Amino acid sequence: MTGTFEYEKGDKRSVPDFNVFFRYNATYPYYSDAVWYLTQMRRWGQIAEQKPDSWYDEIAKSVYRPDIYRKAAEELIAEGHITPEKMPNFDTETGYRAPQTEFIDGVTFDGTKPNTYIDSFQIGLKGNEQI
Numbered sequence: 001m002t003g004t005f006e007y008e009k010g011d012k013r014s015v016p017d018f019n020v021f022f023r024y025n026a027t028y029p030y031y032s033d034a035v036w037y038l039t040q041m042r043r044w045g046q047i048a049e050q051k052p053d054s055w056y057d058e059i060a061k062s063v064y065r066p067d068i069y070r071k072a073a074e075e076l077i078a079e080g081h082i083t084p085e086k087m088p089n090f091d092t093e094t095g096y097r098a099p100q101t102e103f104i105d106g107v108t109f110d111g112t113k114p115n116t117y118i119d120s121f122q123i124g125l126k127g128n129e130q131i
Helices: 031-043 053-063 066-078 114-119
Strands: 004-008 011-014
Touching: 031 053, 031 114, 053 114
Parallel strands: none
Antiparallel strands: 004 011
């Protein structure tokens, strides 16, 4: 889990980013990540009714807690376990990643516009109907 991966017996390779744990802000509680999960729940019928973009933002902020993350990070820095440059810039962080284009579906995801993302799909829920 820490940099060497065995693809099959005898085929071991160094893959330092196979599990990143902490690097690249992988564990930072981005609101946009929570919003993406919610858009998938809406798309596949787990959230049956259409919601305004503000609902997604409110739910994300009630669950994802960058304030707790920051406190824990500051303690790790104070104890010398990590350096400040390993952390996101807490003074400028909004909790929303820039629009993402790397998803397998090829659709740009902007966490501040969840309904635009949901409506871009041909399958899933539209309004209150199943397509």
